[in-house]
Amino acid sequence: MQLLRTSDADFEAKFDRVVRDRRESDAQVGRDVSAILNEVRERGDSALVEYTKRFDQHNLSSDEDWSISKEACKAAYDGLDAELREALETAAARIRSYHEGQLPKDRDYTDDIGMRLGARWGAVEAAGLYVPGGRAAYPSSLLMNAIPAKVAGVERLVVTTPTPKGEMNDLVLAAAHIAGVDEMYRVGGAQAVAALAFGTERIARVDVVVGPGNAWVAEAKRQLYGVVGIDMVAGPSEILVIADKDNNPEWLAADLLSQAEHDPTSQSILITDDRGLASQVMDQIDLEFLKLPTAKTAKQSWDDHGLVVLVDSLDEAPALSDRLAAEHVEIATADPEALFGKLRHAGSVFLGKMTPEAVGDYIAGPNHVLPTGRRARFASGLSVLDFMKRTSFIGATEGALKAIGPAAVRLAEAEGLPAHALSISRRLS
Amino acid sequence: MQLLRTSDADFEAKFDRVVRDRRESDAQVGRDVSAILNEVRERGDSALVEYTKRFDQHNLSSDEDWSISKEACKAAYDGLDAELREALETAAARIRSYHEGQLPKDRDYTDDIGMRLGARWGAVEAAGLYVPGGRAAYPSSLLMNAIPAKVAGVERLVVTTPTPKGEMNDLVLAAAHIAGVDEMYRVGGAQAVAALAFGTERIARVDVVVGPGNAWVAEAKRQLYGVVGIDMVAGPSEILVIADKDNNPEWLAADLLSQAEHDPTSQSILITDDRGLASQVMDQIDLEFLKLPTAKTAKQSWDDHGLVVLVDSLDEAPALSDRLAAEHVEIATADPEALFGKLRHAGSVFLGKMTPEAVGDYIAGPNHVLPTGRRARFASGLSVLDFMKRTSFIGATEGALKAIGPAAVRLAEAEGLPAHALSISRRLS
Incomplete structure (x- = not known):
């Protein structure tokens, strides 16, 4: 101190x-992770089997070894102490309510020259959520990551979580039940993030990967940024x-x-x-x-x-x-x-x-997934926006194109892009 | 075809x-870029001098070699053909108008138990904009990247652009004048991105780096994601x-x-x-x-x-x-x-x-910086949000804490985090 x-x-x-x-991880982690990502990309499930045996002492063989069913999550929920179940429900309801207020509005308007302009928001199709195993398996983290995805409108929400020596965490399963998780796989580490990003035989790829994890998980997300969307470097x-x-x-x-x-x-x-x-x-x-x-x-x-x-x-x-x-x-x-x-x-x-x-x-109610390591200078907490994307749109009438097309032609010519210019000038002649 | x-x-x-x-770059680019980033991080300006001599055949020695003044940008603007200048102004005005409509709204409300909740948006302090040199030096790109930053409220907007053999592009300078760029440095490539992210003696670091570039620039941005905010992998x-x-x-x-x-x-x-x-x-x-x-x-x-x-x-x-x-x-x-x-x-x-x-x-008006390589599945075009971040906030009264605090204590205890529980329970006793 x-x-x-x-x-x-x-x-x-x-x-x-x-x-x-910086209190952050080293270059060796980067190399280890890079090797793991390549293996999963190339060999899919068989790489997951090997890594899960090595790192988690868990054999992926039967369907039950691979995944946790919705029924198992429901059973964990039903088996919870009533007060704890109510506490989780209260948390979920408040998180849901706060995040519903984050949903962005579409834009669609016609400007003074008759040009229609706007932007439309939509959810990604599938999101992956990493949930740490062992001591750091927090049901609150599952709620904080999963609920914004569902509020955003994500149709397929996939959880991966390591189950060391086969051990599962009932609180996490109960939280998955509350949040409406669609699929849950018993893999962890960088290999789980790779499976979510690239897809394997068992695990179909997702569009966005979120969730906390150790240095290997964080580094895997960093390396896969651009292959999938990620929430942030934690x-x-x-x-x-x-x-x-x-x-x-x-x-x-x-x-x-x-x-x-x-x-x-x-x-x-x-x-x-x-x-x-x-x-x-x-x-x-x-x-x-x-x-x-x-x-x-x-x-x-x-x-x-x-x-x-x-x-x-x-x-x-x-x-x-x-x-x-x-x-x-x-x-x-x-x-x-x-x-x-x-x-x-x-x-x-x-x-x-x-x-x-x-x-x-x-x-x-607000999200507890927040920018760390001085990143609040430029980054924000997790929100429904992390699970959504925006498509802009433009609709020109002949009049609108006549009004501003010639200026665009001039700029295209100045930039040495004649086909750009032609695509406008041909419509004006 | x-x-x-x-x-x-x-x-x-x-x-x-x-x-x-995928039509994308290879592992060798990754290694080259990684080496360049380390050099700039360690040796600052002297690394920039060496790389700029090697890659751009440009000597960084006097102030004029290093940077382009606001006066030079104004002069380039004044010297433009009148129609071209007007075309740039029309484009800038329309881009500005569209992006002003993107500014997000703050939230601040008190819920039914008396808990104050909300989120406040703010601009990053400084943003860096990479502008390619040579054939791909497009004034339209400068406008599309710089105007959203200024609309967001960024106070310090820094452009880096290579000037091969000392050559500058008057159109780009004129666009910088229109957009209100604050600083402009004559460096390019991965080394320029590194300078923006880490800072050097001459170039103070920024919080967000945006802008198009070749495979080296794109890879540099990818590797520096998390050190700074970046717009996207292009x-x-x-x-x-x-x-x-x-x-x-x-x-x-x-x-x-x-x-x-x-x-x-x-x-x-x-x-x-x-x-x-x-x-x-x-x-x-x-x-x-x-x-x-x-x-x-x-x-x-x-x-x-x-x-x-x-x-x-x-x-x-x-x-x-x-x-x-x-x-x-x-x-x-x-x-x-x-x-x-x-x-x-x-x-x-x-x-x-x-x-x-x-x-x-x-x-x-809408931005022309858009997700490529199938990334529209999860990514959006550049917007004012790329230059902003959100701070959530919570304000509890004694009554509000009494209403939901006990549930939080229960969850903290279930997660094995006793200090979390104490921080609430002590305020309730």
Whole structure:
């Protein structure tokens, strides 16, 4: 953990190092993934069988080994503890409602020269969703990725998830039932992403691949960008909390640790103008490590990447926060709106002291798949738009073509493209 | 050129080969580009100097060697032929007007439990635009890429363009003046994309890189996806014309050749139910080759990738067209709306016999940067959204947190994330 003061002489150099720290994967992963993608592309299912045996100790042989049926998902759903089932349903309903409001509107109008112009949105036909296995198998992630796809209108939603030693996660199956997943395959890693992108004998290819995963999965998505659409390159996640002096250190400690407990590479940052609060929060975090079941991961993250920045005034906070362009920004101040108005780069913002980031992870409604690694400078959270595409259209009348065609002919000639010019001038003669 | 009939026994196999044909670059380009990116990342300007000398025979030494001033762009604009200047201004005004209609709306509402939810859109701070040099230096491309960035609200718009042997293109400079480009550097190739993404001593890094280029530029963008935002992976372009029997073969020949003259890897496709029209168009194209100044490129494209598909009924056309998911689709029929309604995957559609594709390249208003290589299945044309990002936000009251917090706590506990649960439960106790 680093404690920096903006008033210190070496602040700029040290803060800049934090901003530039990438916490990301290496070239060896890139080569390994590239080899796996080629194998799956060339050999299809037989490559999946080999990799799944090697990496997941799972034999793909019978239909049940390969896929999880809708009936199995329904059974997992029925078997859930009633309160947990209701919690999942509440989350799903709220996520659905928020994402329905994202559906884009078509355009279709005729301008002053009689030219019809517009754009029409439509869903992709098929989407693939990667769901991690083992400890990181989160039903909330399934809901957050699958529901926007279904709201967008995707007809075929395919999940791939590793089942190490054959083990399945009932919560994930139940979430798949709620979200209306159409197909579910028991493969994971880069090989699963390759199967979704290229297609194999068993798994028909999709148009878009989304979902979280480890470094191999993220790298596979990066390499396959352009072959299929992908949601984004996901890296270790961040929380940045901007807090005034009137905060409960126990609340803020929990907020910071809720990011740190995800992964040793996660990053938790506190910006405050109150030295006393900073000390209290740091002390509280040390206390939490004594009892928190996830202390090992959380402590490693906090020790290696944790950051507390003391500012003279909270007015400094938005600019610092923008440089970090964090995935999650909590504004725990009396007037959160004032700072929010000055903030420019963040995946999602949590306004006020009663809004812990975790409420957004599960149940508020907006997506929890958000840009990480400073990518909020240019990227957005997952939305229905990731599962849709837009077709523009143009309809000219003879009058409209007469009005602007000659200018286009002139430009085509200037660019040395005579067939372009002819295609217009012949219609005007 | 291939002529296929849907009624032939081997149609499916042959058509499938066309759909799968990728016309794209090889692994060697990937390795070359990877090396260039590393050099620019490590050595900055000095790498740019070396590559620019080697690839463009241009020495980067004085400020004038490095960049093109706003004054130089203004002078190029002032020096243009008046009609050409007016054509560029008309195009710019129409492109600006169409893209202003794309600006997304923010959301901000409070739901039935008192939870405030929403999303706020904002522009990226800086965007880089690659403009090819030499023969493919198109002022229309500059307008199509730069204007959406400015409409989105990008403050710093940087152009990189190679100037082989020092040669600049006045039309491109004039277009930069019209579009309001802020900085313009005389570097090209993968090295220019690397400079935009990583930044060098002279060129500050940007957040998004857009613009067309050769295979090296396209591969550089692909490899840097995630380091910066990129518009899309661009490949060879396509036109697909759906025509009924009542068409002028001279018009359609020009339309097909307007794509073929771009590049030998471009693809022009005609789908018609009229054998006579197909023959007339093919004959006309052969005639054009005798006089068209761009015949060499156009003939190679038509010979290698041209395709004529004879259908029994035009009702077959939308499904065939969707499999090709072409960049440009012209519907040259009496009732274009009927087929357009059945079409699902296309970059842009040109409705009716008076709408040649070239009118969209220059002046209609919608963007001419469109998904190629079957990517219209999942990708969209360039828009203001490529230069913007969305920040979601959540604001809970105590009442709202009480209403849904317990469900989130339950889910966090089920996922084995105790700090997540604590961050909510502590605020409820």
